[in-house]
Amino acid sequence: MNQPLFIEQISIGPMQNLTYVVGSGTTREVALVDPAWDVAGLLRHVEEQDLTPKAVLVTHYHPDHVGGSMMGQRIEGLAELQELRDLPVYVHKAEAYGVARVTGVPESDLIKVETGSRLSLGEIELEFLHTPGHTPGSQCFRIKNQLVSGDTLFIQGCGRVDLPGANPDDMFHSLRRLAELPDDTILLPGHDYGGSSHASLGDVKRENVYLRMTSLESWRQLMGR
Numbered sequence: 001m002n003q004p005l006f007i008e009q010i011s012i013g014p015m016q017n018l019t020y021v022v023g024s025g026t027t028r029e030v031a032l033v034d035p036a037w038d039v040a041g042l043l044r045h046v047e048e049q050d051l052t053p054k055a056v057l058v059t060h061y062h063p064d065h066v067g068g069s070m071m072g073q074r075i076e077g078l079a080e081l082q083e084l085r086d087l088p089v090y091v092h093k094a095e096a097y098g099v100a101r102v103t104g105v106p107e108s109d110l111i112k113v114e115t116g117s118r119l120s121l122g123e124i125e126l127e128f129l130h131t132p133g134h135t136p137g138s139q140c141f142r143i144k145n146q147l148v149s150g151d152t153l154f155i156q157g158c159g160r161v162d163l164p165g166a167n168p169d170d171m172f173h174s175l176r177r178l179a180e181l182p183d184d185t186i187l188l189p190g191h192d193y194g195g196s197s198h199a200s201l202g203d204v205k206r207e208n209v210y211l212r213m214t215s216l217e218s219w220r221q222l223m224g225r
């Protein structure tokens with residue numbers, strides 16, 4: 001039976017990355033979130049289900065999410081995907097430079113979005129949310145009651161804020177905004193770091209210490225600053 005919303009979580013690569021296929025179960029039009037590690041395999045998997053990839057969505061520019069070089073390793077990603085399919089790539093406007101630099105995909109090939117931007121996949125509407133902190137242009141995607149959160153928010157943690165381009169205070173404000181989303185939102189993070197691979201935001205608000213910080217002062221203490 002065709003359900004209006006199609007969403008699939010796929011564990012891929014040696015760094016516990018989670019990639020997503022999201023879109024319409026009716027028209028079968030989908031977007032690929034953070035396609036990396038094995039893009040040909042991902043395309044095959046998607047197209048074998050009679051789904052048509054229409055877009056690529058990027059949470060942030062780290063090579064384990066978009067491809068590129070990391071710790072001496074070459075990771076497949078956007079560049080390899082572009083050779084196989086001509087798909088529009090949606091990145092936050094503050095992340096376009098980083099995505100282009102890391103992947104080699106020209107910045108002019110990237111579609112720049114911001115909070116409030118929307119994308120339609122069949123009758124399904126997806127909303128972009130800018131959540132800086134882990135990187136300047138990190139973003140989440142909200143589709144109905146699902147939140148694909150990249151490396152901004154994990155079930156039990158949040159993305160690192162000690163890498164170049166990260167900003168701990170920005171992360172605090174981003175997490176506060178995510179905490180305003182309804183409790184029945186399903187959190188779908190960018191990595192599976194043990195425990196469960198998804199959770200209700202209500203549970204995460206109760207149990208994730210990073211999301212429980214309500215003042216910048218307590219947040220900075222938690223971060224050891």
Ligand SMILES: [Zn+2]
Pocket residue numbers: 060062134151159
């Ligand atoms: Zn990352």
